[in-house]
Amino acid sequence: MTNAEFEAGKGAVDLISNLKHLSGSLAAREQKVADYVSAHLEDVTSMTIAELAGACGVSTPTVVRFCRTMGCDGFRAFKLRLAQNLAVSLQYLAPSHRDTPGDGTSAVDQVLGALYATVNVMREQLDPTRMEAAVTALSQAGQIVVAGVGGGSTMVAQEAANRMFRLGIPAVAVSDSYLLQMRAATLAPGDVLLMISASGEAAEIANAAGIAGGYGATTIAITRPDSRLAQEAAIVIEANLPEDPDILKPTASRYAHLVIVDALAMSVAQTRSAVTTENLRRIRASLTAYHGRTGPQPLGD
Template sequence: MPADSTETNGVDLPPQKGQPGVADVISALYHHDGKLATQEQRVANYVKDHLEDISAMTIAELAGQCNVSTPTVIRFCRTLGCDGYREFKLRLAQNLAVSMQYLSADPKAGPTAGDSAIDQILNAINATANVMRRQIDPLVLDCAKAALLDTRHLLFAGIGGGSSTVAQEAANRFFRLGIPSMSTSDSYTLQMRAATLKEGDVLFLVSASGEADAIIGAAKIANNYGATTICITKPGTKLADVCSVPILVDLPEDRDIHKPTSSRYIHMIIVDALAMSVAQEMAHETTENLRRIRASLTAYHGRTGPQPLGD
């Protein structure tokens, strides 16, 4: 294999976010998958099926498992943008460490000595966010955004502590854009309000389980009256099936019941991302609304200077 093989890769990998200079070899692996030379594809297939084992294997072991030569493995690594097998192993381990942090949490493991509680929470949020980013479909987000841009009546709902908080916060974000936005966590009120929605309105539901009867019922009602139903939930659930724009994320839950759940942060991040996109798209109207809010609050409490707007 000539030394210019890296120039013919066809892909110049950007650094992974948060990892200056460390490319994402997992993404590269899937990018090249199916388009590799015959023997290199055998390596790729084995690596995909044994991601967690690779970094502890010698190149001879991996080549043996795939029935290829060790230089073929090196060529494979170079196709993925690494200098050689050493770098490939290192990067794979790093990339996996980020994603795998809490996927198979061991309840017997306590906090490690050097991690503060805050570090543990932050680690959990970031690990879960990485899982979400691999799953989330940008096209669905675009659909949701389009619906939100058009709506004149926006109802958020979630039942249970975390989901109801996310719904409430969502309404707190969107009302500032001049969109009539409300939230409810009361299952009866939700059915009633859903029945008042019509075409062009949006019902936005948050449910980690995707199986709560009151939530699903409300989605069906709103659908019947022509409203757009958007939800943030798990794939393969009743709610996902019923909604017209399902934002699907299957988030790992920490087995340690003493730790607060990360998924509500992720749901909030998704809502915030939508709010930001909508705000930027309707910047003319938004800016005037936000100016009014700021002026009114300043008149009320007299404080100026940088602070969250009404938060």
């Protein structure tokens, strides 16, 4: 196997990047196939091997060798992988929706616009009965494990745990998939597993829901309806949130998830007002003794 073939095999998961990386280093006939594929990415996914060979002016064995150089077993595997790549890559290769660049103020306006749109959609979807059920379970929890896997969900999970422990409820955020399964297995009746997932299809989250529920813990999910996680959780706070087609904007769904977390935390605090007030007083007193500042400031900042 040549160095090019070895490198290609490692990068077969992303054929588009592989085509760019190996361009110019392939054998002459394989380079003809690479050039044609690069210029006709979508068309190639519906072509036969004979059609591609004819379009490139090469033999079908050459096409097969090219596919193997790209790290695929053959033409069928190559087409499947390319189709998968295109399904998620086209918006990045030729984005059709993108705001024009501007100064910092206009950038703030663009982010706020996406935030307002997403949060308004979320507000229309919330079911008060499910929110109330979640508040009741959280208020009475012996402990809360908050699960989120991935950038946005991990951040929201950390903030949820941060809010809940201040109210006098032991709470921890978990994003490691193995540790999540272990934590879920230690939960018992009266405990809560609170899960955040924009897609609802993360296997590690859905699996943890099954484990925790099996041991009697209450499982609460902030997620997309009709998802795998929604089917596993006992209480589902549905959030089917659109993302802005502009790929350069931040993911707005995490703001909506934070709003839900804040609403749950505030409602839990109001439900446990006596315990919560004393806990917050003790936290503020300990921080004042630590840094000496007595003026108004966010708790814990």
